[in-house]
Amino acid sequence: xxxxxxxxxxxxxxxxxxxxxxxxxxxxxxxxxxxxxxxxxxxxxxxxxxxxxxxxxxxxxxxxxxxxxxxxxxxxxxxxxxxxxxxxxxxxxxxxxxxxxxxxxxxxxxxxxxxxxxxxxxxxxxxxxxxxxxxxxxxxxxxxxxxxxxxxxxxxxxxxxxxxxxxxxxxxxxxxxxxxxxxxxxxxxxxxxxxxxxxxxxxxxxxxxxxxxxxxxxxxxxxxxxxxxxx
Amino acid sequence: xxxxxxxxxxxxxxxxxxxxxxxxxxxxxxxxxxxxxxxxxxxxxxxxxxxxxxxxxxxxxxxxxxxxxxxxxxxxxxxxxxxxxxxxxxxxxxxxxxxxxxxxxxxxxxxxxxxxxxxxxxxxxxxxxxxxxxxxxxxxxxxxxxxxxxxxxxxxxxxxxxxxxxxxxxxxxxxxxxxxxxxxxxxxxxxxxxxxxxxxxxxxxxxxxxxxxxxxxxxxxxxxxxxxxxx
DNA sequence: TGACATAATATGTCTATACATAATAGCGTA
DNA sequence: TACGCTATTATGTATAGACATATTATGTCA
Numbered sequence: 001x002x003x004x005x006x007x008x009x010x011x012x013x014x015x016x017x018x019x020x021x022x023x024x025x026x027x028x029x030x031x032x033x034x035x036x037x038x039x040x041x042x043x044x045x046x047x048x049x050x051x052x053x054x055x056x057x058x059x060x061x062x063x064x065x066x067x068x069x070x071x072x073x074x075x076x077x078x079x080x081x082x083x084x085x086x087x088x089x090x091x092x093x094x095x096x097x098x099x100x101x102x103x104x105x106x107x108x109x110x111x112x113x114x115x116x117x118x119x120x121x122x123x124x125x126x127x128x129x130x131x132x133x134x135x136x137x138x139x140x141x142x143x144x145x146x147x148x149x150x151x152x153x154x155x156x157x158x159x160x161x162x163x164x165x166x167x168x169x170x171x172x173x174x175x176x177x178x179x180x181x182x183x184x185x186x187x188x189x190x191x192x193x194x195x196x197x198x199x200x201x202x203x204x205x206x207x208x209x210x211x212x213x214x215x216x217x218x219x220x221x222x223x224x225x226x227x228x229x230x231x
Numbered sequence: 232x233x234x235x236x237x238x239x240x241x242x243x244x245x246x247x248x249x250x251x252x253x254x255x256x257x258x259x260x261x262x263x264x265x266x267x268x269x270x271x272x273x274x275x276x277x278x279x280x281x282x283x284x285x286x287x288x289x290x291x292x293x294x295x296x297x298x299x300x301x302x303x304x305x306x307x308x309x310x311x312x313x314x315x316x317x318x319x320x321x322x323x324x325x326x327x328x329x330x331x332x333x334x335x336x337x338x339x340x341x342x343x344x345x346x347x348x349x350x351x352x353x354x355x356x357x358x359x360x361x362x363x364x365x366x367x368x369x370x371x372x373x374x375x376x377x378x379x380x381x382x383x384x385x386x387x388x389x390x391x392x393x394x395x396x397x398x399x400x401x402x403x404x405x406x407x408x409x410x411x412x413x414x415x416x417x418x419x420x421x422x423x424x425x426x427x428x429x430x431x432x433x434x435x436x437x438x439x440x441x442x443x444x445x446x447x448x449x450x451x452x453x454x455x456x457x458x459x460x461x462x
Numbered sequence: 463t464g465a466c467a468t469a470a471t472a473t474g475t476c477t478a479t480a481c482a483t484a485a486t487a488g489c490g491t492a
Numbered sequence: 493t494a495c496g497c498t499a500t501t502a503t504g505t506a507t508a509g510a511c512a513t514a515t516t517a518t519g520t521c522a
Contacts, residue, residue: 007475020403020440032502043477048504058312064484064503073318073399077310078409081289084304168304172251176462178309182413182432182454199430201413209251223413231407238505263472274507279473295473296515 006042012050014040019059019070027072030060080229082178084165085131085139085219094133100159101128101191105147112144116206116213123147125154127163130191137192138225143217150214164217173207173214180204180227185220192222199223237273243281245271250290250301258303261291311460313409313436315396316362316370316450325364331390332359332422336378343375347437347444354378356385358394361422368423369456374448381445395448404438404445411435411458416451423453430454 015036018024030036033051037044051068054060058076062068089096108122124144131139143163145153150171158166180203189196203219246267249255261267264282268275282299285291289307293299320327339353356376362369374394376384381402389397411434420427434450 016405020405022403026400026403034502043479044503045478045505046476049475051503062503065486065501066484067502073315073396074403076407077312078407079308079310080409081308087304169257172253172257172305174247174251176307176309178311178460178462180411180432180458181456182430182452184430184454197428199413199415201411221413223415225412227411229409231409265472274509275473276475276508277506279475280505282473293473294515295513296471296517298472 006040006046008042008046008049008053011036011040011042011047012053015050015054016059024070026070026074029067029069032067076231078229078231080227082176084168085141085162086165089131089133089138092133095135097132097135098160098162099130099132100162101130103127103158105154108144112216116144116146116216118146118148118213125156127158129158129162131162137222140188140191140220141217142188142220143215145215146213149209149212163215167215171209171214173209175208177206178203183220188220192220194222201225201227203227237271237277239273239277239280239284242267242271242273242278243284246281246285247290255301257301257305260298260300263298307462309460309462311458313407315399316372316393317396320362320364320369323364326366328363328366329391329393330361330363331393332361334358334389336385339375343447347375347377347447349377349379349444356387358389360389360393362393368453371419371422371451372448373419373451374446376446377444380440380443394446398446402440402445404440406439408437409434414451419451423451425453432456432458434458 015030024030031039033044033047036047040047051060051062055062058074059071060068061071083091086096086098104126106124106126108116108118108124112118112124113120113122125147127141127143127145129141129143130137131141141162141164145163145167147154150167152170156163156166180201183200183202184197185192185194185200186196188200189198192200194200200223201221203221204217205219206216207214246261255261262270264275264278267278271278282291282293286293289305290302291299292302314322317327317329335357337355337357339347339349339355343349343355344351344353356378358372358374358376360372360374362372372393372395376394376398378385381398383401387394387397411432414431414433415428416423416425416431417427419431420429423431425431431454432452434452435448436450437447438445
């Protein structure tokens with residue numbers, strides 16, 4: 001027994017159950033908050049919280065005046081966590097190793113400029129590094145840091161601590177965009193210890209602080225990599 | 232001006248700003264709800280909602296008695312929506328086409344049985360289909376449906392409506408597991424109109440209704456595919 | 463010193479009430 | 493009929509007050 005008082009969790013789960021068991025069919029209008037609060041013997045605020053969470057999960061759709069209905073095509077969202085590579089590797093019980101491959105300050109190439117919306121003269125720090133799990137190549141990191149947004153990155157030392165961990169500590173972001181796709185290994189094939197042309201899993205991430213771009217990174221994994229998330 | 236009364240959004244955004252601008256550093260303890268409610272001139276419940284959302288986003292960490300602190304390694308979560316292939320394609324302004332390739336009822340192969348935790352005699356419906364965008368192959372769908380859990384799938388007609396849309400309407404799920412990886416095209420290479428051995432992006436999804444598995448599906452895209460999500 | 467009970471405290475949740483806001487429905491008028 | 497105003501309604505948000513719960517800090521006793 002959780003509590004004598006009706007909890008928003010109990011209400012949420014019961015409503016979720018009714019939808020799953022098709023008591024309330026997709027597209028159907030469900031009772032209003034007032035009615036539910038009577039049925040469950042709870043305050044409307046409590047029912048509201050339950051419904052709000054279900055709406056966030058995409059199970060129901062709510063509109064003022066129109067009421068709440070079971071989502072027709074539950075556009076559900078999966079969440080996946082964005083851990084540091086090191087944490088990701090250590091969580092698997094593997095030994096983490098980091099190797100800095102190259103680091104230089106350059107003028108932004110046109111392609112990167114376009115992606116980040118930078119001026120022609122923008123300066124970038126370009127870092128290439130390798131992350132290993134149990135001595136096996138795990139991820140090749142190819143990163144550009146916008147020095148205008150993060151001046152401290154100009155002289156940061158990435159030989160011991162990777163730019164990923166350094167940025168997390170030193171340059172918080174407000175927005176991010178993630179892209180994932182499959183590609184065939186080219187220049188990085190030797191580094192990842194795979195055949196040239198072998199499939200690789202590529203994650204790309206751009207982060208911003210407000211309107212200003214912080215960094216663009218390509219993270220390339222061999223095809224043994226699995227990105228997993230549960231719902 | 233949003234409202235004269237302080238809103239939880241305003242509070243949430245202000246706290247978010249303080250973290251982003253490093254007024255409150257990673258690991259630092261931030262004022263308690265009581266103190267913040269005084270500062271912002273709001274009720275504690277309002278501050279609570281603001282903080283709760285930030286905690287959900289992974290920006291702060293909260294513990295009873297210990298208080299609230301700025302996350303050291305913001306284990307932030309990205310969310311990505313799981314739309315129907317049709318919606319995904321139509322959202323790009325492309326014409327959607329669906330083609331059923333094969334459909335049969337079989338005894339579960341050992342590999343699938345293991346993944347879904349099924350008994351040896353379990354019956355499955357195995358469906359293979361192709362989804363096209365502007366007449367170009369977009370996704371090859373290779374699906375197994377557990378007939379024990381979804382008996383109605385035994386006689387369902389998947390020639391016009393794909394099993395994906397059919398299941399969404401007919402068999403809601405409670406849990407799901409998603410896996411993504413890169414692979415090289417083998418049997419499906421012709422269907423996707425790519426070279427044999429070309430890189431493909433593979434998404435795998437298993438859904439459950441309570442404890443019982445509903446379906447396992449492999450969704451295979453050519454390497455031009457991009458999975459995008461924003462935060 | 464160490465184990466254990468106890469007090470203190472910040473967050474977690476619930477209630478009752480009130481007002482805000484979006485969106486629909488219905489009415490009246492041109 | 494077409495348009496626009498207005499009343500209605502369900503959700504959205506805020507408040508004050510209360511109790512619940514997890515966890516830390518403290519104190520007591522062996």
